Amino acid sequence: MSTPALCAAGLSKHFGRVRALDDCTFDLPEGRVIALVGPNGAGKSTLLSLASGLIRPTAGSISVHGTPVRGRMHPDVAYLAQNRPLYPDFTVREVIQAVGAMNERWSQPRVEEVLDMLAGVDRDAKVRALSAGARTQVAIALALGRLPKVLLLDEPLSDLDPLARDETLRIVMTEVADRGTTVLMSSHLLSDLSEVCDHLLLVVEGQVRLNGDVEDVLAEHRVLVGPRDDESAVSGVVVSASRAERQATLLVRGADPVPAGWVADRPDLESLVVGYLRAARERAAARR
Amino acid sequence: MIRVVWRQQRAQLITMLAVFVVGAAALLAVRASMVSYLDGHALGNCVAIGIRADGGCGNDVVQSFQDIWFDRMKVGQLFVLALPVLVGLFGGAPLFARELEQGTHVLAFTQSVSRIRWMSSKIAVAAAPALVVVVALQLLVEWWVGAAGKIGPLASGPYFYATFGTSGLAPVAYTLFAFSLGMFVGAASRRTLVAMTVTLAVTVVLRYALSSLQKFLVSAQRIVSDDPSVSKVEPGSLTVFGGYLDANGNVVPNANSAVMNCGSKGDAPVTDTATCYRDHGLVKWFADVVPAEAAGTVHLVEAAIYLGLAVVLVLATGWAVRRQA
Amino acid sequence: MVTDPGAYAGGVIEFRIDRRSGVATYIQIVHQAKQAMRLGLLNPGDRLPTAREVVEATAVNPNTVLKAYRELEREGLVEARRGLGTFVTKSLANDATNRGAPLRQELADWMGRAVHAGLGVDDVDALYVDVREERYPIGEPRS
Numbered sequence: 001m002s003t004p005a006l007c008a009a010g011l012s013k014h015f016g017r018v019r020a021l022d023d024c025t026f027d028l029p030e031g032r033v034i035a036l037v038g039p040n041g042a043g044k045s046t047l048l049s050l051a052s053g054l055i056r057p058t059a060g061s062i063s064v065h066g067t068p069v070r071g072r073m074h075p076d077v078a079y080l081a082q083n084r085p086l087y088p089d090f091t092v093r094e095v096i097q098a099v100g101a102m103n104e105r106w107s108q109p110r111v112e113e114v115l116d117m118l119a120g121v122d123r124d125a126k127v128r129a130l131s132a133g134a135r136t137q138v139a140i141a142l143a144l145g146r147l148p149k150v151l152l153l154d155e156p157l158s159d160l161d162p163l164a165r166d167e168t169l170r171i172v173m174t175e176v177a178d179r180g181t182t183v184l185m186s187s188h189l190l191s192d193l194s195e196v197c198d199h200l201l202l203v204v205e206g207q208v209r210l211n212g213d214v215e216d217v218l219a220e221h222r223v224l225v226g227p228r229d230d231e232s233a234v235s236g237v238v239v240s241a242s243r244a245e246r247q248a249t250l251l252v253r254g255a256d257p258v259p260a261g262w263v264a265d266r267p268d269l270e271s272l273v274v275g276y277l278r279a280a281r282e283r284a285a286a287r288r
Numbered sequence: 289m290i291r292v293v294w295r296q297q298r299a300q301l302i303t304m305l306a307v308f309v310v311g312a313a314a315l316l317a318v319r320a321s322m323v324s325y326l327d328g329h330a331l332g333n334c335v336a337i338g339i340r341a342d343g344g345c346g347n348d349v350v351q352s353f354q355d356i357w358f359d360r361m362k363v364g365q366l367f368v369l370a371l372p373v374l375v376g377l378f379g380g381a382p383l384f385a386r387e388l389e390q391g392t393h394v395l396a397f398t399q400s401v402s403r404i405r406w407m408s409s410k411i412a413v414a415a416a417p418a419l420v421v422v423v424a425l426q427l428l429v430e431w432w433v434g435a436a437g438k439i440g441p442l443a444s445g446p447y448f449y450a451t452f453g454t455s456g457l458a459p460v461a462y463t464l465f466a467f468s469l470g471m472f473v474g475a476a477s478r479r480t481l482v483a484m485t486v487t488l489a490v491t492v493v494l495r496y497a498l499s500s501l502q503k504f505l506v507s508a509q510r511i512v513s514d515d516p517s518v519s520k521v522e523p524g525s526l527t528v529f530g531g532y533l534d535a536n537g538n539v540v541p542n543a544n545s546a547v548m549n550c551g552s553k554g555d556a557p558v559t560d561t562a563t564c565y566r567d568h569g570l571v572k573w574f575a576d577v578v579p580a581e582a583a584g585t586v587h588l589v590e591a592a593i594y595l596g597l598a599v600v601l602v603l604a605t606g607w608a609v610r611r612q613a
Numbered sequence: 614m615v616t617d618p619g620a621y622a623g624g625v626i627e628f629r630i631d632r633r634s635g636v637a638t639y640i641q642i643v644h645q646a647k648q649a650m651r652l653g654l655l656n657p658g659d660r661l662p663t664a665r666e667v668v669e670a671t672a673v674n675p676n677t678v679l680k681a682y683r684e685l686e687r688e689g690l691v692e693a694r695r696g697l698g699t700f701v702t703k704s705l706a707n708d709a710t711n712r713g714a715p716l717r718q719e720l721a722d723w724m725g726r727a728v729h730a731g732l733g734v735d736d737v738d739a740l741y742v743d744v745r746e747e748r749y750p751i752g753e754p755r756s
Binding site for chain 3: 195
């Protein structure tokens, strides 16, 4: 691959004493659909705000296609903010014109094309009268009008009904197919993303826990079920474990070979992520 | 960008235009009505010379005019006096605070337009029409009050609070200050209501404080009267300090007791007050005054203070907006 | 060419993605492409739907579609031609598997009798899998 789409080096953002992101270093490949996953308050929104230039890092740097992001919107990035900011007393048509006027590179036809893919966004409706789903879709259309190379979506599927969800995913996936756009989308619900993402960035407590191709990440992990008194036989790193009286179920990274007496299974994405999150919560509980 | 912020502020701008149209129409009508009163009562001459019994402009003639019109003109002046505060409250305070409250600033921040350009466009679109309206209404009120000449508020001189605050650069300076203050507090607090409250309080307090310091804004001139019993203060000027001088030309510190001694005492009236004063060491009368002709300079100094504060507030707003996420 | 309800202007076949199946999307696409080739719905020279067409129809990730096509290419079944699309190069259909084949006909007759006898889908599946596992024990290559 060429230069990474997004590259963070020692990236930190502190709000007072709270370390929303702490010393994160990672690369994200170009042209991928990346799931940014983590529990609420893990730093997902902070990461997206930093990548868009909406906020400045406390330390470290972040760059998009090799150009650093410095306190203002990167020209190759488009960002769907979580609260879908749109001027409430504008009509949809007016808000499109307004955003067009605020951009140097802008494709009106692209916005129209995206809106045309959607059922029932009335261009003459006031923004305040739109449903949550329609607001999200208009906001995504506006983001795509910037013709971005990197599309940052903060909780794009929250408060969407199933039809709007499907339409929205279709728009985003079509964008990837047409323009090879890199998509980084966050959700605290993995099920929203597991079916469409091919790359995983797991952020827990301000730190990156996993970053890789979904298939590779899954292939690295095993769910091992075996006798509880024989756990020492397991090689690799135990991510999380649940133990019954005699039996232990372990999520293990790099468990090769599988010890005798243990049954190995490939985890699915959901159970993998849940394993990491549970481990994080247990560590946090142990600290208290 | 200008078109976008114009559209955003359309409602406020239309409201302001409506205020202007209604205000201007009322002012024109009320002035016309006053002019016809002046003509109908043949007061044209009195407008030029003021209250003077020898010119046929005795107290009685003028009094009946002033009973009807003086307070009305003062209300007109107070309206112009209040306009800058209103601009600060309804133009400046919500300018950034409302967007920050609703989160819509993020829409602009996530496009390619720079924050500085976004900010300056918003300021220009909100402030420029407000200034035009304030100045236009100021000129209308000045025109109206001017029609009453020396039998209206202008007879009280240029430092009369209602006249001073509604003439010269004052309304522009107050407006720019109140607007910038509202804007800054709004950008820093992210709360429209907080910004409005602070703007109202600070503007009123500062206006009061600075108007009480008005006479110290330029250096005063000393007027001396050789007859200690006669003061020579010109009407319309502003007295900073007054008193008596001794034979060496020094200020007499406690002149009051001497003055008391020369007052009328029971059945023995003091006939020659001047001699009595001199006998008590009060050789000359003096006053440090800001003459009426210096009003233009006082306006300039006061405006410079307000505009300086406004510039600081605009820069502070820039800082506050840049650090918003 | 046999008309198929899934056929549409954009391509010869359309993929159906079952998100609840637990089977990775790209594997579903590989299977369905091979199935279509076996049934003679896709023949050498036919163009597979483009990633964009699949995305429009199913909202899957286009990278997943391309991954499935790379897998098919690795197996020597299709060939990507730059700027033109991905084309089928090999036939998996044979007389025994195409729609008019006698074996298929016999199976259809059998299933008709099963319906007549009042068997449900689960019963039919159970019978079919049972017999298949007798004849094709697990562990033997499937294709």
